[in-house]
Structures are given as C-alpha cells and as structure tokens.
Amino acid sequence: MRLPNTAHETQPWLIHQIAPDFRLEDVWALPTPGGPDGFTTLVSVLQDGDFQQDAPPVARMLWQLRWKLGAALGLDRDRGGLDTRVRSLRHRLPPTLPEAAAIHPGDGRSPFTFLYQSGNERAAEIANRTMHGVVHLGWVPDEQGGWRGQMAVLVKPNGRLGTAYMAAIRPFRHQVVCPALMRSWERRWQRQWERDTRPAPTGQHDAPAAVQP
Template identity: 30%
Template sequence: MRLPKSAHTSLPWRIHELTRDFSVEDVWSFRTPGAGPGDFPAMLAAMRAAMRATGGPARLRMAVLVKPNGRFGRLYMAAIAPFRYLVVYPALTRQWERAWRAHLERTSR
C-alpha cells in the first residue's frame, strides 16, 4: 500500500543523515504474514526497507529516494513514473511476497 511521504520523513531513520540532498519519491508498506521486525531477510537491508510495527502485524516499509541530476534528471523521473507504478513496484511486491512466504516455510519446519 502506498503511504504518504511523511510516513518516512517523520521517523528518525539513520538514512536521513546520508540523503539530505535527496527527495523522497515514494513510500510503501507491504504485507509480511507472520513476520516480526527482526525476521526480514538481510538482503533487502541495502534498500531503504525496514520492518515497522503498526499496531497489528509487522509490515515492510520501503522508501524510494532519488536525486535527479538537473532538468534532464527530473524529466527522466517523470517519464518513467508510469513504468515504475505499473511494472516495477508491482513486480517487486510479488517477488518480496514470494520470498517472504518461502522464508516462512523454511523457518516453520
């Protein structure tokens, strides 16, 4: 589910120190059935992704940070936005959900 940018910017994430001159492009929350904050595979830690308790089941949050280089960079980001929303993000979501379900199967044995 897409979240407002403040869902990322209002929290004291360490990434803010490293990305002061970046802008937040998108913030997402993903289902992680049966997950706890320490359970998500480490391979996604390189992305700005984190488990966050939400009052119910923990959810994976991903923020997309960008630093467009000049006018061309801004135009490029605007041009690829439909592709990101219609192809890239849905594919990432499906891949993460498959990986998470496989992780749960391996750890529940």
Template identity: 30%
Template sequence: MPQVSKREFERVPLRVHDFLAGVALHDVWAVDLPRWRAGVTLDEFLRAASNHPFTPSTVVRMLINIRLSIGRLFGLDGEPAASTRESFATRLTAADHSRSLVPPGTKEGLFRVVYRFENEQLLEVINRTAHAAALSALVETARAYRFYFGVYVRSVGRFTPLYMALIDPFRKLVVYPSLLRSIRANWNQHFGSA
C-alpha cells in the same frame, strides 16, 4: 501494495531521515507482512532470501532489459559529471561504518550498498540520468511487520526530472507493485507458518 505518505514514513525512526537530509524523497511504498514469529530483522530476511528479496516478474524483467538497452544505446548509464558522482557513502560516520553489516560499495545487482543495518538498508545507483537511493526497512509491530521501500533522487542534471517523469508510470503501476508482491512471497516462503 500502497504508496504511503511521506509523513507516515518520516515518523518511522530510521537513520536515512538524517542521513539523506536535503535529498528528495521521491516516493515510498509499504507492504504488511504476517508476523509468524517475533524478532525477525531485515538482515535476517535478506540473508534468508540470498540478498534477493525482490523477484522481478517477467514483465518487470522485460521493462528493466528495455531500460538497460536504451541506456546502452544513449550512454545513459555512464558516469555523470565529476561534480555529481559523489557517493552517498561519503556521508557515513564512524558509527555508521561500525554498525553496517555489509561494507559500503559492495555490489548488489545494479546498485551499490551504502549501508546495511539490522533493520535498514540503503543502496544507490549513480549514472547520467539520476543519483538514486533505494531504502528498505523492516519494522515490527504487535501484529505484523511492515516493509518500507523508499526512493530518493538527487538530480545530476537538467534531464533528471524529465527522466523520472518518463519512468514514473512504469515504476508506480508495474514495477514496484510487482516487486512488493515478491517481497511478500519471499517472506512467506522463508518465514511462513509451518
């Protein structure tokens, strides 16, 4: 499950590139999925997986629980300063609203939906550590599907760069590879060959 270059990702025709202009793309990952049949959309995949395409491993669940415990202990998950807590959903145009298949602000676990289009979904979380957005996109090619997972981070204070540096090794070495393996497993379960 490789990290892919920002250049490759930015060549994919997605709304997020203009939508989050000015917000740093922290990193982007991709996993290639077998093309058992044509025309599968991200929305169809998410619905087939009951909106839970990522199945965290035991180690990832443990890391998330540790992070949430530390967050509760130090108050990291509370609201940031008023000047930094504006949702990315305020950037939605009327066309974005009408195209979104899920209402903005809908809870998805620890995140809130900014938008879900047929092949692109943007979720966000805002707290005292960062204002982060997670982009999922599904692109069909002649022989496969490519699932992209991008992470955007907007600073909410001086602690944001330090926080991201502290969690990067866990995200890059454990969390994202595990989550992307679960994407492939869920894909094969729902869209695998007969």
C-alpha cells in the same frame, strides 16, 4: 502498497541525516509480516532473489528495455556513476557507525551499491547520468500489532534531463515494476516463512528409550 511520505519521514532513520538533500520519491509497505526481530530475515530474503527471473513478462520487458536504452544512450557509463559524476554518500556516514555496518560485498546481481546497515534499516545507492538515487529498507510496526518491511526511494535528479527522466518512468514504476516487485518479495517471504515454521522430521532415533528391549 504505496504509503504517504510521512510513513518514512516520521521514522527516526539515519538516512535522514545522510541524504537530507534527496527528494523522497515514494514509500511502499512490503508484504512481509513478521515479528520485531524480522529485519535480518527480510534482508536475507531480498538478497537471495532475482527480480529479472521472478517478475512477470511485462515487468521483465520494461526492466530489460531500461538497461538497453541506458546502454544506447550512455546513461550508465562509469563516468556518470558513483565517485565519478557524483560522490558516494559513504563520506557522509557518521564516525560512530560501526565499520562492519559500512562494508558489504556486492553479489554482482544488483546495480545498487551497499551504503550501510544499522539497526532496523539498510540503504544502497546508485548513480548515472540522470540521477543519484537511494533505496532504503526499514522494519516497522504495522497496524495489526505486528511488524513488516518498508521501502523508500530517494532521488537527486541531474538537472533537467534527470527531472524529465524521473517523470517519464514514474508511471511504469508505480503501476508495473514496483507492484511486480512486491509480489515477487511476497512469494519469497512466504516460502521462507514456510521453511522456518515447518516441523522437523521425526526419525527412529527419536524413539523413547522405554520402548527398547
């Protein structure tokens, strides 16, 4: 579910200091209900997923089409990415941030580069010829007394090309890709919840000693 921008802007996130010159594109409530300590589980569930495998055919087709067009038009060449066309936001990380929170190995499946994780938030970045973007994950109280995940997308378009590109893909992101992503995350979250709450099997070794001869 899309949320008003204030849902992100009013939170005391570190990302406000890291990317104040980025435009907040949209904010989403994630279908991942839990308790106050659920952020680590959220990160684990999202890292283990593969959107291209989980998404419905229409969303997969749009996702693959985007990368094919990017290859054909040269949108994703190395010289248009991080530390070539634009400098990574890592140089803006505060010196007080623990070093371990700013170093993370990539899994090779995501086009995003890990930026940092601190407290109940995590950010990753991406850059190409059209924009420099950040995906931000947070863990926030919900309206029912519980907690849930929240995702925000921040962008810095690259001139007129980037502005036109973001405007062109916005309807597809809002109406097809992001809703499919939410459903995929919801299914994975539900499976994780079922595993975490499933009672442990009882074996014969658990029989009380009183029944032994």
